[in-house]
Amino acid sequence: MARVSQEHLDARRRQIIDGAARCFARNGFHATSMQDVLSEVGLSAGAVYRYFRGKDELIVAIAEEAFGGVRAAFYEAAEATPVPTPDILLSRLLRRLFEELAPGGGGRASAGLIIQVWTEALRNERLSGMLDGAFADMRGAWARLADAYRDSGILRADVASEDLAQTLMAAAQGFIAQKALFGDVDVRVLENGLRGLMSMQLPKIS
Template structure:
């Protein structure tokens, strides 16, 4: 019997995950059946169950990939030297997440999928633990970015670094929610808005 290559196994797993992601993005986790996923992936039940024993395992795998993609986007943007300003930084994060095809879905579908993953963490302790670990790591990483801003003379030291990091993360999260709810949200809008806020100055008191 011919041995199946690892490349083939990886491609088949990718085919299943991408098909499931398209179904979940369209109909949500709980309104999607395994039969829906089989049809979308174009595979038999035996082929799918060889990789994933249940729909819950598929949800966990997709959630893990979504979390990893978000973390990678943040880390890549934060790793530049010198550090980019927040408007450029968040623009890079969101372009990577929304304008590159992730999990075999378009930008709107990916945003909806991410929001569903966040919602699922409210009822799934395993996913909640993964999200908490990822979020904590992001806060530490981006607090380090704030230190780089300060070392470069771009930011004052009168606000805790973690508070700035959480605000940057919340801004990106809010933009993803806007894309999921309203669609067709251009990343340039966020960049312009942040640039405008960054230009504000305290009025001089005569």
């Protein structure tokens, strides 16, 4: 019997994940059955269960890929010299997420799938642990960027790095939520809004 190549195995796994992501983005995790996934990918149950024992494993695999892509995009953007300001960095990250790394087909569907992952983490301990680790990693990376901003003189000394990190992460999460709910939100809106906030100055008290 001919030995199946690793390339073939990887391509089959990719086919299953992509098909499952489309199903989940279209109908949600709980309204999607494994039979729906089988029909979407055009494979037998045996072929799919060789890679994933069930829907929960598929959900975790999709989440791992999505957050791995976000981390990679973030570190790539953050390695630029000089370090991009938050408005530029966030816009680059989100553009890459929705244009290149998006699970579920891109745009609103992908944002909706990310929201589903967040809510699923409330009941799935494995997924919750994975997200906790991913967010802690991202908070640490943002905090290091905040230190770089402070060292370059563009961030006030009295602003805690962790505070800035969590605030910028919240801005990204809020954009994803708006994208999922309303669909027509443009990354340029977030970029311009952040730039406007960055330009504000407290009035001098006479």
